[in-house]
Amino acid sequence: MTVAGGPAPGRSAPGRAMIHGIARWARALKRDVHAIYLAASSPLVPWYVKILAAAVAGYALSPIDLIPDFIPVLGFLDDLIIVPLGVWLVMSLMPKEVMAECCAIAADAAHRPRSLRAAIIIVAIWIVAAAMLGWAGMARWSRLG
Numbered sequence: 001m002t003v004a005g006g007p008a009p010g011r012s013a014p015g016r017a018m019i020h021g022i023a024r025w026a027r028a029l030k031r032d033v034h035a036i037y038l039a040a041s042s043p044l045v046p047w048y049v050k051i052l053a054a055a056v057a058g059y060a061l062s063p064i065d066l067i068p069d070f071i072p073v074l075g076f077l078d079d080l081i082i083v084p085l086g087v088w089l090v091m092s093l094m095p096k097e098v099m100a101e102c103c104a105i106a107a108d109a110a111h112r113p114r115s116l117r118a119a120i121i122i123v124a125i126w127i128v129a130a131a132m133l134g135w136a137g138m139a140r141w142s143r144l145g
Contacts, residue, residue: 031103031110033056034106034109034110036094037053039094040057042095045098046093049090052090052093053090056083056086056087056090059082059083066082
């Protein structure tokens, strides 16, 4: 028997399982990008793989996309294709022992507690910097007008 049109008690909705699967995939992708970033500095990695690893990690972590996200479908499609393909390519070219070590470090980093105090300090610095920039801009433009 269902409650208010939902799934039967004790059973999860199929959509919920899919969302959990996507979230798990996204966490793994985030860990892999971090591992690639770490592996790029290893002396055991060939120079051309280092360049490719830096490009993939930079693209994945950059707020600037090849196709902007506000373009319907295509904006998110590049993130769903380019980043995973780049991660796969770099991981297949990396020496296995380097990649295994860096994946372990990245997985450990993902489980470390995050510092709320550090986040607050960083946000405060950005707010102060934006206020100072706004104040400097207002002072400059008021002298011109």
